[in-house]
Amino acid sequence: MRAVVYKGPFEVAIEQVEDPRIQHPNDVLVRVTSTAICGSDLHMYEGRTAAEPGIVFGHENLGTVEETGEGVTTLSKGDRVVMPFNVACGFCKNCSAGFTGFCLTVNPGFAGGAYGYVAMGPYTGGQAEYVRVPYADFNCLKLPEGTEKETDFVLLADIFPTGYHGNELADVRPGDTVAVYGAGPVGLMAAYSAMLRGASKVFVVDRVAERLQKAEEIGAVPIDFTQGNPAEQIKEQTDGQGTDKGIDAVGYQAQAQGEDREEPAIVLNSLVETVRPTGALGIPGLYVPSDPGGPDESAKKGMLMVSVGRLFEKGLRLGTGQCNVKRYNRHLRDMIIEDRAKPSFVVSHELPLEQASSAYEKFDKRVEGYTKVVLHPQAA
Ligand SMILES: NC(=O)c1ccc[n+]([C@@H]2O[C@H](COP(=O)([O-])OP(=O)(O)OC[C@H]3O[C@@H](n4cnc5c(N)ncnc54)[C@H](O)[C@@H]3O)[C@@H](O)[C@H]2O)c1
Ligand SMILES: [Zn+2]
Ligand SMILES: [Zn+2]
Numbered sequence: 001m002r003a004v005v006y007k008g009p010f011e012v013a014i015e016q017v018e019d020p021r022i023q024h025p026n027d028v029l030v031r032v033t034s035t036a037i038c039g040s041d042l043h044m045y046e047g048r049t050a051a052e053p054g055i056v057f058g059h060e061n062l063g064t065v066e067e068t069g070e071g072v073t074t075l076s077k078g079d080r081v082v083m084p085f086n087v088a089c090g091f092c093k094n095c096s097a098g099f100t101g102f103c104l105t106v107n108p109g110f111a112g113g114a115y116g117y118v119a120m121g122p123y124t125g126g127q128a129e130y131v132r133v134p135y136a137d138f139n140c141l142k143l144p145e146g147t148e149k150e151t152d153f154v155l156l157a158d159i160f161p162t163g164y165h166g167n168e169l170a171d172v173r174p175g176d177t178v179a180v181y182g183a184g185p186v187g188l189m190a191a192y193s194a195m196l197r198g199a200s201k202v203f204v205v206d207r208v209a210e211r212l213q214k215a216e217e218i219g220a221v222p223i224d225f226t227q228g229n230p231a232e233q234i235k236e237q238t239d240g241q242g243t244d245k246g247i248d249a250v251g252y253q254a255q256a257q258g259e260d261r262e263e264p265a266i267v268l269n270s271l272v273e274t275v276r277p278t279g280a281l282g283i284p285g286l287y288v289p290s291d292p293g294g295p296d297e298s299a300k301k302g303m304l305m306v307s308v309g310r311l312f313e314k315g316l317r318l319g320t321g322q323c324n325v326k327r328y329n330r331h332l333r334d335m336i337i338e339d340r341a342k343p344s345f346v347v348s349h350e351l352p353l354e355q356a357s358s359a360y361e362k363f364d365k366r367v368e369g370y371t372k373v374v375l376h377p378q379a380a
Contacts, residue, residue: 001016001017001018001019001020001128001129001130002014002015002016002017002128002129002353002377003015003016003017003056003058003124003125003127003128003129004056004057004058004125004127004128004353004356004375005017005053005054005055005056005057006044006045006051006052006053006054006055006056006057007053008047008053009045009046009047010045010046010047010361010364011357012045012057012356012357012360013357014353014354014356014357017056017124017128019130020124020130020131020132021132022067022068022069022132023132023134024069024071024134025069025070025071025072026069026071026072026134026135026136026137027069027072027132027133027134027136028065028066028067028068028069028072028075028132028133028136028140029065029066029067029130029131029132029133030061030063030064030065030066030081030083030126030130030131030132030133030140031063031064031065031066031129031130031378032058032061032062032063032126032127032128032129032130032131032377032378033062033063033064033147033150033376033377033378033379033380034061034062034063034150034151034153034154034374034375034376034380035058035060035061035062035126035127035128035154035374035375035376035377036060036154036155036157036158036159036347036372036373036374036375037057037060037127037356037359037360037363037372037373037374037375038059038060038085038158038159038185039184039185039186039251040059040117040286041057041058041059041116041360042360042363042364043253043286043288044057044117044118045057045360045364046293046364047293048291048292048293049118049119049288050118050119051118052118055116055118055125056116056124056125056127056128057116057117057125057127058115058116058125058126058127058128058131059085059114059115059116059117059125059126059157059158060085060126060154060155060157060158060159061082061083061115061126061131061154061157062080062081062082062083062143062150062153062154062156062157063080063081063126063130063131063378064077064078064079064080064081065077065078065079065081065140066130068136069136072136072137073137074137074142075136075137075140075142079140079142080142080143080144080145080146081133081140081141081142081143082140082141082143082153082154082156082157082329082333083115083126083131083133083139083140083141083157084100084139084141084156084157084158084161084325084326084329085114085115085117085157085158085323085325086100086101086103086112086113086114086322086323086324086325086326087103087106087107087113087114087115087120087121087123087134087135087139088100088101088103088105088106088113088135088138088139088326089103089104089105089106089135089138090135090137090138090139091105092104092105094111095138098324098326098327099324100324100325100326100327101321101322101323101324101325102321102322102324106121106123106134106135107120107121112322115131127353127356127375127377128353128377129353129377129378138326141156141329141330141333143333144337147380149336149337149344150380151344151347151350151374152336152341152342152343152344153333153336154374155189155343155344155346155347155372156325156329156332156333156336157325158323158325159185159186159189159343159346159372160189160193160328160332160341160343161323161325161327161328161329161332162186162189162190162284162323162325163186163187163188163189163190163191163192163193163249163284164189164190164193164196164323164328164332165282165284165323165324165327165328166180166186166190166193166247166248166249166282166283166284167190167193167194167197167245167247167282168282168319168327168328169247169280169281169282169283169284169318169319169320169321170245170246170247170280170281170282170319171245171280171282171317172193172194172197172199172245172282173197173198174197174198174199174200175198175199175200176194176198176199176200176243176244176245177199177200177201177202177203177238177243177244177245178191178194178199178201178202178203178243178244178245178246178247179202179203179205179230179234179242179243179245179246179247179271179274179275180194180202180203180204180205180220180246180247180249181205181206181230181246181247181248181249181250181254181267181270181271181285182204182205182206182248182249182250182251182267182285183204183205183206183208183211183212183214183215183222184206184211184249184250184371185346185371185372186249186284186285187204187206187211187215187247187249187250188204188211188214188215188218188345188346188371189343189346190247190249190282190284191204191215191218191220192218192341192343192345194245194247195218195219195220196335196340196341199245201221201237201238201243202219202220202221203220203221203222203223203234203237203243204220204221204222204223205223205224205225205230205234205270206222206223206224206225207224207225207226207255208366210348210369210371211366211371212224214345214346214371217345218345221237225257226257226258229257229270230257230270230274231270231273231274234274235274238276241276242273242274242275242276242279243274243275243276243279244275244276244279244280245275245279245280245281245282246271246274246275246279246280246281246282247281247282247283247284248267248268248271248281248282248283248284248285249284249285250267250285251267251285251286251287252264252285252286252287252288252291252294252299252304254266254267254285261295262294262295263295264287264291264294264295264299264304265304265305265306267285268283268304268306269306269307272306272307272310272311272314272316273310275314275316276314277313277314277315277316278314278315278316279314279316279317280316280317280318280319281316281317281318281319282318282319283318283319283320283321284320284321284323287302287304287320288302289301289302290302346371346372347371347372347373347374348369348370348371348372348373349370349372349373349374350373350374350375350376351373351374351375351376352375352376352377353375353376353377355375356375359373359375
């Protein structure tokens, strides 16, 4: 089958790879009709991780069931399904408690598994014609038959639940004011989720004009961090108080303000300044235990200079980590079905699999309005 294969830093290619096959009675094979490129894929694409050439990318996958293992009980050929990016067993201590992003079964020695992702286990990515789904009864979320709302539903694999998760981590409640750093797909989904949860005012910080515009279109207040300290800009619009809650949807590749270089701790420190005393921070943005491409020796070891003193002084709470997609995907699916949510406004491009190479390049450079790309390996 054809698949998006990582060739080395800043290069992917469409190549023929071995077809996946059922390896266990609980597996299914899914014929992939939509698969999205994620900001997390760029960490591998840019050569910042231990990902080896040859890995097939793709953890945001939707398609129809093609073949079922003999132990699968709830799925049949032809069912339309979307898979959480987390591969999870459903029965370990963490899965049982709802922490499917930290499954203890699927990736021994490391909590959590994912498709097509370095260090996340032996699960081939779905930017390909087919993908194997283990523990399939648990990992497939059924969708209404047909092809409707495919671009909304594919976002249930990762970024819609992840944006929502940022709000859970920050405990966003009706009436709260919320600052979201990052207007990438995750940040936009976090801002959108904050509104769904009844936030009174949502600020979105970035520097990419098209992305800030999308934030404005959904009713958020755009803050361009190249126009001055974002925490100060937000305080000016919240009676000098700062917001109740804050969400980091940027992660360790944060850009310094006013200079073209990375400053991995800047968003964390900005959030500590932006959120009012006793508030809370949700941090779905990715931080890593080692970043060989980090700008200094500490950053290379995953250690950042964060103002813990200010954090303590202000009595802020914080939550971090991978999204447990299973915790939210069913409710968010139902909101899409009932027209209460339409997350596909973040999708800027829908392309055939063949165009993956240029899509990666443009998405990585954040040019030509590339905000979120959905690839279509097979016709829906
Ligand atoms: N926790 C999870 O389960 C999970 C899931 C998916 C993605 N992620 C992570 O979420 C983060 C965002 O993902 P994405 O796909 O939206 O990525 P993205 O790279 O498309 O978006 C990040 C945005 O942050 C902006 N930015 C950079 N520096 C900034 C700064 N100092 N202040 C404000 N904005 C700044 C960039 O311009 C960009 O628009 C990544 O770190 C990704 O790995 C986490
Ligand atoms: Zn993703
Ligand atoms: Zn588990």
